[in-house]
Every structure is written in C-alpha cells, then in structure tokens.
Amino acid sequence: MPRIEVVRAGESDIPFIVATERRPGFEKLVGRWEAAQHAEAMTEPRYAYFLARAVADGSEPKPLGFALLRDWDSPERSTLLKRIAVSEPGQGVGPALLRGLIERVFTETKAHRLSLGLFPHNLRARRAYESVGFQAEGVSRGSAFVGGEHHDELVMAILRPDWLARKG
Ligand SMILES: CC(C)(COP(=O)(O)OP(=O)(O)OC[C@H]1O[C@@H](n2cnc3c(N)ncnc32)[C@H](O)[C@@H]1OP(=O)(O)O)[C@@H](O)C(=O)NCCC(=O)NCCS
Known part of the structure; x- marks a missing residue:
C-alpha cells in the first residue's frame, strides 16, 4: 500500500467526494449529498471534511477516500462520523483514514466520544471500524430514514480513554 496521509478537504475536493459517494454498490451503504450541500456544509464549523491521499515522490497526492465529521469540537464533546467512503474498498485504505x-x-x-451508525448488514465497514478500536454499542431502531424507509443502525463508538489505552 502507498503511504497515506489524512488531510482536511476543501471545496476543490467536492467533485471527488460526490463521485465517491456514488460508486456502484454504495447506494445501500452510505448517504449522498449534492455538491451544493457539501459546499454549504463546508462553510459550517460543525462539519469537518477529511481526505485520505496516497503520497508518492514526485507526483500529486491522489485522493483515495473521504470522511465527513459532524459536531467537530462541539461543547458536548461528542463527535459523529457521519459519512466515510473510499474509492476502492477492501484494500485497507478505510482503516488508514479512520486511524x-x-x-x-x-x-x-x-x-470524549467519536461515534457512528452503520447498517448492520455492512460487515466490511464493521470489520474496518473494529480494527481501529470502535466498539459496537447496540442497535438504534429506525434511526436512519433512507429511500423513504426507516432503517435500524448499529451504533459504534470509540472513547478518548479507549484511544489512550490503544496508544499504550
Ligand atoms: C467501509 C470502508 C470505508 C472500509 O474501508 P476499506 O478500505 O474497504 O477497509 P478494509 O480494506 O480494511 O476492509 C475491512 C475489512 O473487511 C473485510 N472485507 C472486505 N470485503 C468484505 C466483504 N465484502 N464482506 C465482509 N468483509 C469484507 C476485509 O478483509 C477487512 O477485514 P480484515 O481487517 O480482517 O482484513 C469501505 O469499505 C467503503 O468505503 N465502503 C463503502 C461505503 C461504506 O460502506 N461506508 C461506511 C458506511 S457506515
């Protein structure tokens, strides 16, 4: 795997973000917004966008995936990983971005807390989250309204003490 850096994303990255959300097969796994909605969110301090980029000597960093966090630095000290997707799943980019x-x-x-919700059938995502220290907490019934239907979500989180313990 190439060296991967995790950097803040900006407006020029919106085309990559929109395209990644729309990769074939992702429609049942991850939400998607129009470019204008991402542009609007980027103006709000409670949202923070990140990119995973492959870094190689002498060439432009290549975007591999993105993540959208909500309630960044919130007074409640609880942040949500609202969305994450990589262009080529199954190659270990997701865990690098998550770390x-x-x-x-x-x-x-x-x-104090970084949490997320995923569809319980998304075993690839669950495996990736567990590999970096997220723990499953329970099912939030009917919490996702997608495609005109209410879906259950598995809630997972990593707390600051978990992160400190993993750092050793
Ligand atoms: C979720 C996501 C970010 C994870 O990143 P990734 O780069 O694919 O993660 P990995 O390559 O490490 O794969 C994760 C694990 O799932 C395993 N895996 C791969 N394909 C799988 C599949 N179809 N079913 C179950 N497990 C699978 C991998 O072997 C790996 O397990 P390991 O740690 O034991 O080796 C990425 O798959 C993705 O963008 N998926 C589409 C969008 C999505 O589901 N977003 C999350 C919504 S909550």
Whole structure:
C-alpha cells in the first residue's frame, strides 16, 4: 500500500467526494449529498471534511477516500462520523483514514466520544471500524430514514480513554 496521509478537504475536493459517494454498490451503504450541500456544509464549523491521499515522490497526492465529521469540537464533546467512503474498498485504505481521523479528533479537539451508525448488514465497514478500536454499542431502531424507509443502525463508538489505552 502507498503511504497515506489524512488531510482536511476543501471545496476543490467536492467533485471527488460526490463521485465517491456514488460508486456502484454504495447506494445501500452510505448517504449522498449534492455538491451544493457539501459546499454549504463546508462553510459550517460543525462539519469537518477529511481526505485520505496516497503520497508518492514526485507526483500529486491522489485522493483515495473521504470522511465527513459532524459536531467537530462541539461543547458536548461528542463527535459523529457521519459519512466515510473510499474509492476502492477492501484494500485497507478505510482503516488508514479512520486511524488518521481518530488521531485528529482526540488531539485537535476536546472530544470524549467519536461515534457512528452503520447498517448492520455492512460487515466490511464493521470489520474496518473494529480494527481501529470502535466498539459496537447496540442497535438504534429506525434511526436512519433512507429511500423513504426507516432503517435500524448499529451504533459504534470509540472513547478518548479507549484511544489512550490503544496508544499504550
Ligand atoms: C467501509 C470502508 C470505508 C472500509 O474501508 P476499506 O478500505 O474497504 O477497509 P478494509 O480494506 O480494511 O476492509 C475491512 C475489512 O473487511 C473485510 N472485507 C472486505 N470485503 C468484505 C466483504 N465484502 N464482506 C465482509 N468483509 C469484507 C476485509 O478483509 C477487512 O477485514 P480484515 O481487517 O480482517 O482484513 C469501505 O469499505 C467503503 O468505503 N465502503 C463503502 C461505503 C461504506 O460502506 N461506508 C461506511 C458506511 S457506515
């Protein structure tokens, strides 16, 4: 795998973000917004966008995936990983992006908790989250309204003490 860096994303990354949300097969796994909605969210401090990029000597960094966090540095000290997707799943990019996000959340903000909700059938995502320290907490019944239907979500989270314990 190439060296991967995790950096804040900006408006010029919106075409990549919109395209990644719309990868074939992702429609049942992850939400999607129009470009204008991402542009609007980027103006709000409670949203924070990140990119995973492959870094190679002598060439432009190549975007591999993105993540959208909500309630960044919130007074409640609880941040939500609202969305994450990589262009080519199954190659370990997701965990690299997640590790970068966790590091930034707990070093750059006072957050005590980073949580997310996923569809329980999304075993690939669950495996990726568990591999970086998220723990399953329970099912939030009917909490996602997608495609005109209410869906259950599995809630997972990593707390600051979990992160500190993993750092050793
Ligand atoms: C979820 C996501 C970010 C994870 O990143 P990734 O780069 O694919 O993660 P990995 O390559 O490490 O794969 C995760 C694990 O799932 C396993 N896996 C791969 N394909 C799988 C499949 N179809 N079913 C079950 N497990 C699978 C991998 O072997 C790996 O397990 P390991 O740690 O034991 O090796 C990425 O798959 C993705 O963007 N998926 C589409 C959008 C999505 O589901 N977003 C999350 C919504 S909550």
